[in-house]
Amino acid sequence: MRGVHDMGGLEAGRCERDEHEYEQWEKRVDALMMLLSAKDRDLLKVDELRRNIESLGADAYDRMGYYERWMHSIVQTLLQRGVITIDELGRKLAEKEARDARG
Amino acid sequence: MSGASSDTAGYYRRMQAAVEELLILKGIVTPEEVQRQVDAMDARNYKRGASMVARAWCDSAFKARMLANGSAAAEELGLEVGPLKLIVVENTPGIHNVIVCTLCSCYPRMLLGIPPEWYKSRAYRSRVVREPRAVLAEFGTRLPEDVDIRVHDSTADMRYMVLPLRPRGTDGWNEERLAALVTRDSLIGVARLPDLG
Amino acid sequence: MRAAESVPARFRVGDRVRVRRADPPGHLRTPWYCRGHVGTIKRLCGAFANPEELAYNRPGLPAQPLYRVRFKATDLWPDYREHARDVVEIEIFQHWLERAVE
Numbered sequence: 001m002r003g004v005h006d007m008g009g010l011e012a013g014r015c016e017r018d019e020h021e022y023e024q025w026e027k028r029v030d031a032l033m034m035l036l037s038a039k040d041r042d043l044l045k046v047d048e049l050r051r052n053i054e055s056l057g058a059d060a061y062d063r064m065g066y067y068e069r070w071m072h073s074i075v076q077t078l079l080q081r082g083v084i085t086i087d088e089l090g091r092k093l094a095e096k097e098a099r100d101a102r103g
Numbered sequence: 104m105s106g107a108s109s110d111t112a113g114y115y116r117r118m119q120a121a122v123e124e125l126l127i128l129k130g131i132v133t134p135e136e137v138q139r140q141v142d143a144m145d146a147r148n149y150k151r152g153a154s155m156v157a158r159a160w161c162d163s164a165f166k167a168r169m170l171a172n173g174s175a176a177a178e179e180l181g182l183e184v185g186p187l188k189l190i191v192v193e194n195t196p197g198i199h200n201v202i203v204c205t206l207c208s209c210y211p212r213m214l215l216g217i218p219p220e221w222y223k224s225r226a227y228r229s230r231v232v233r234e235p236r237a238v239l240a241e242f243g244t245r246l247p248e249d250v251d252i253r254v255h256d257s258t259a260d261m262r263y264m265v266l267p268l269r270p271r272g273t274d275g276w277n278e279e280r281l282a283a284l285v286t287r288d289s290l291i292g293v294a295r296l297p298d299l300g
Numbered sequence: 301m302r303a304a305e306s307v308p309a310r311f312r313v314g315d316r317v318r319v320r321r322a323d324p325p326g327h328l329r330t331p332w333y334c335r336g337h338v339g340t341i342k343r344l345c346g347a348f349a350n351p352e353e354l355a356y357n358r359p360g361l362p363a364q365p366l367y368r369v370r371f372k373a374t375d376l377w378p379d380y381r382e383h384a385r386d387v388v389e390i391e392i393f394q395h396w397l398e399r400a401v402e
Contacts, residue, residue, distance in 0.1 A: 001259050002332040006204055006331055007228050008203075008205030008229065008331045008332070009205075009377065012230050013226050015221055016224070017242070018220035019219055019220055019221075020219075023219070025116040025120070027145070028119055028141060029115075032122065032126070032132070034144070034269060035140055036131075036132075045130065045354045045355070045357060047354035047355040048357060050327055050355065051326070060215060065115075065219070067115070068115040071115045071119050072115070075118060083126075084122070084125050084126075089121060090119035090123075091180065095121075096117040096120055096121050188346075205331055232388050233380075235386065251386055251387070252382070252383065252386040252387075254373075254386075256389070256391075258331060259366050260391070261345050261366075261368075
């Protein structure tokens with residue numbers, strides 16, 4: 001079956017001349033991908049990143065922003081590789097949410 | 104669509120911060136390395152490609168080397184491109200080249216930096232392989248009747264950049280002046296460089 | 301890469317090749333729109349580890365030859381309304397290609 005990402009030749013809307021000034025967090029997602037996939041670390045292959053993005057359902061794929069898909073995929077890869085655990089990620093995220101809520 | 108979707112606003116930003124902190128705690132990355140990487144990517148932009156184009160317009164031997172091995176040519180000019188495998192494709196009076204990655208967003212990032220948002224869009228990735236002239240028209244580009252199009256889909260390890268046609272009316276210009284004429288969109292192939300009066 | 305770790309190249313520039321109509325699951329870099337179609341080898345790009353395997357953190361060896369294959373737009377799209385000589389060039393790994401009998 002044609003993957004959600006495999007869109008060459010499909011009908012689609014107008015090309016809008018979108019430019020996007022990336023926010024710091026998005027640039028840091030990009031940086032993390034580069035650092036983790038560098039040969040001396042090899043904690044993530046760009047191919048694993050792509051596979052995890054392609055595994056998103058069609059709805060999520062189109063709804064999510066570009067670096068949201070990357071961040072989702074970096075997390076999936078690190079979990080699959082055993083670099084981080086779900087529990088420690090969950091606790092760290094809760095810390096972040098609490099900090100954001102305090103303002 | 105660009106940026107964060109409204110119902111996940113903040114979630115992935117927090118995710119990025121959380122993962123980065125965990126990786127730092129585990130000694131896998133340092134905050135300085137992450138910042139250095141951000142700065143290095145910020146420093147890469149289309150002007151690096153423009154300088155290669157200007158050199159190629161002035162020096163036919165360099166142009167031949169660039170068309171044979173784009174990455175080696177970049178390094179000749181002192182442009183660090185790491186593991187990039189660059190193929191430069193030449194526009195001629197009869198042929199116009201356009202670059203896309205239909206499967207994701209492959210782009211010669213180590214030379215030109217991060218690709219524009221539209222390059223990653225569903226509209227561009229779906230349609231440019233199927234109706235390139237209609238897509239080019241949406242970018243304001245109309246090709247003469249006798250020009251053929253070559254669309255390059257970056258599906259694997261190679262990355263592509265277009266060598267645009269040198270605009271008429273630039274005889275005797277030095278490289279710096281020529282490089283300033285080159286636009287990012289002309290290196291991707293959705294634009295041509297106008298002739299000067 | 302040691303010679304034993306890459307598959308020898310079977311095709312040469314100018315050869316006519318057909319993209320196999322396979323449809324395995326997982327991470328593939330052969331786009332749907334070219335499967336089953338015939339094109340011409342324009343360049344041998346070298347041999348690279350197989351991304352289908354790299355996607356599962358496996359070595360992807362032996363490396364597969366990677367080719368740039370040129371397809372006529374009028375072959376890819378039955379209703380192509382733009383110019384007859386327009387082409388699309390795609391990088392395709394050798395294990396997706398077979399010699400075309402025309």
